[in-house]
Amino acid sequence: MELVLSARVWDGLLQHLFAxxxxxxxxxxxxxxxxxxxxxxxxxxxxxxGRELVVAGPDDLSYQSAGxxxxxxxxxxxxxxxCRQEGWSLIEVHSHPFDRSNRTTFSGIxxxxxxxxxPQLAAMLPAPFHHATMVVGRRxxxxxxxxRRSGDILPVERITLVGATDGAEHPLRYLxxxxxxxxxxxxxxxxxxxxVPLVGRxxxxxxxxxxxxxxxxxxxxxxxxxxxxYLGIGRLVLIDADEVAETxxxxxxxxxxxxxxxxxxxxxxxxxERVAPDVDVVAIAEDIxxxxxxxxxxxxxxxxxxxxxxxARLTLNHLAIRYLVPLLDAGTGARMGADGRPAQVGGQVxxxxxxxxxxxxxxxxxxxxxxxxxxxxxxxxxxRDLGYGTEEIAPSxxxxxxxVASMQVAEVARLLAGPRSGQGRQVSLIMYDALAQKSxxxxxxxxxxxxxxxxxxxxxxxxxxxxxxxxASGRSGVPSRFEAVGASxxxxxxx
Numbered sequence: 001m002e003l004v005l006s007a008r009v010w011d012g013l014l015q016h017l018f019a020x021x022x023x024x025x026x027x028x029x030x031x032x033x034x035x036x037x038x039x040x041x042x043x044x045x046x047x048x049x050g051r052e053l054v055v056a057g058p059d060d061l062s063y064q065s066a067g068x069x070x071x072x073x074x075x076x077x078x079x080x081x082x083c084r085q086e087g088w089s090l091i092e093v094h095s096h097p098f099d100r101s102n103r104t105t106f107s108g109i110x111x112x113x114x115x116x117x118x119p120q121l122a123a124m125l126p127a128p129f130h131h132a133t134m135v136v137g138r139r140x141x142x143x144x145x146x147x148r149r150s151g152d153i154l155p156v157e158r159i160t161l162v163g164a165t166d167g168a169e170h171p172l173r174y175l176x177x178x179x180x181x182x183x184x185x186x187x188x189x190x191x192x193x194x195x196v197p198l199v200g201r202x203x204x205x206x207x208x209x210x211x212x213x214x215x216x217x218x219x220x221x222x223x224x225x226x227x228x229x230y231l232g233i234g235r236l237v238l239i240d241a242d243e244v245a246e247t248x249x250x251x252x253x254x255x256x257x258x259x260x261x262x263x264x265x266x267x268x269x270x271x272x273e274r275v276a277p278d279v280d281v282v283a284i285a286e287d288i289x290x291x292x293x294x295x296x297x298x299x300x301x302x303x304x305x306x307x308x309x310x311x312a313r314l315t316l317n318h319l320a321i322r323y324l325v326p327l328l329d330a331g332t333g334a335r336m337g338a339d340g341r342p343a344q345v346g347g348q349v350x351x352x353x354x355x356x357x358x359x360x361x362x363x364x365x366x367x368x369x370x371x372x373x374x375x376x377x378x379x380x381x382x383x384r385d386l387g388y389g390t391e392e393i394a395p396s397x398x399x400x401x402x403x404v405a406s407m408q409v410a411e412v413a414r415l416l417a418g419p420r421s422g423q424g425r426q427v428s429l430i431m432y433d434a435l436a437q438k439s440x441x442x443x444x445x446x447x448x449x450x451x452x453x454x455x456x457x458x459x460x461x462x463x464x465x466x467x468x469x470x471x472a473s474g475r476s477g478v479p480s481r482f483e484a485v486g487a488s489x490x491x492x493x494x495x
Contacts, residue, residue, distance in 0.1 A: 001145045001156050003091060004324045005050040005131060006354040006459060007163040007171075009035060012248040017136055024113025028097040030069040032033040032056045034079050035091035038462030039128050040323050042299040048089050048130055048145075049324055054079065068109065070093055074468050080125065087464050089130040090121070096137045104137030104145070105178045114153060118146035122399075132156060142178040152264035155179040162282050163354035169417035171353045171426055172302075172326050192232050201233075208234040208278075210416050215239045215288050215316060217264040219251035219396055221306030221332055223405030225268050229276035231413060236272065236279055237266040237296045241287040251398040280448040288315050289374075289469050298323045298462075302412055305404070308394075310366050311373025315467060317359040320352045322461050324413060327352040329359060330408040334395045345434040347404035349411055354446070354459050356428045361454070363446030374469070400434055403458035407432065407439070449464035 005013075017031045023164040026317075031053040037048040058064075083090055096104055104134040114133055116172040119145070121131050132145035136364055143156035176182055196204050212233050214225045217240040228236055242257045244252060244267060252264070255273035265283035272281050284293050288307075297303060297316075303325050305316040313329065320327035330349045337343035352358050359365050372383055414426050446453050453459060 099137035216306035219401035
């Protein structure tokens, strides 16, 4: 099991657990809180995705001291009622403020309590309810969960923090867990040893353990997939329903005339397996809203959006925010002047995580075009008959794809290498001007009224509000932007 928390939830938790303590505190009472979590289940892998922090105030505690803490029955009952009625799982957290070591772990009393209450809660609340507990000291923490099938209490495998509450925080962090033995970074093999000075030992050690999903295997996605394989990413999930066409051959890496009509993912998978046999490649020749593609995408450590329409981009935006999976979206474009010469040529790479804003509140998604892209074929044809969705195919060239895809992969390396890698600060938006031959960066923040990543949005709702295909609505049958990505259920905006 993995726990995935937004930076906002984590920072709020630490503020509650330790806000009133100083280095010279005489009385160090324990504190506690609950995190209501959704789940993300892919095969045997379970992630609990933190959605809401509920702190225990003085009236919620039956006792509190430097050596123990206990919630009132009413406080616990309120949490369990919400879990039963709303479908949440539960992460229970308490502090050991007296522990300043690097090996904070559960006390004998903690273990005794968990051995009693964890089986009881599993009997009271049916699957997919999960229960995990966490103890947090000043410098370290430990976490375990109840495995319903075996009846065992097992260590949590990983705790991931996604997002930022200020611009200085690294947007993807992994917390050390006392009960999980931390392995020293292994030496890079000879093949990749020359990149270690640039990405760092920690970064190089992280690459083989990572799963990166690449959605869209055209000019951008094929470049990105190749570069990730050469970088040494452990698992690549390639998602694209399209087949190779003759017009792709000016920019689709690894594809030749003999591949016309074959699935793009199949062609790329063969080529990557040839040049990087140590990389596990999962090829899914379906669109991103298919069950198989969604299942794999939501379980990735990082997602790369290399798509060419607003509907797919909207889907990936929601996937990233709902499941707390960092998204690096990239796009290229060219605008021709009246004289027939290029007037604007360039592209952008942007990071989507909670606290930094999303593609919707930044204005990079047209909701009407997204609704058209996600509509049924019958509705799309109806709209085309009325003159909508008949824009000319945009020009595309390999060197522009190569520059922007390389920028995108560089940001993947920066994300996975971590905050102490020497890679520099992770910015949210990089814009490339090909005609001026320069790039600029910009900071971003969450839109206060954004219905996706804002305070009332869908951050961390996970499988409780799963993505699904659009259903026809309204006279034209074109879905709204929320219906298009299945924003139903927990944490959604009713409008």
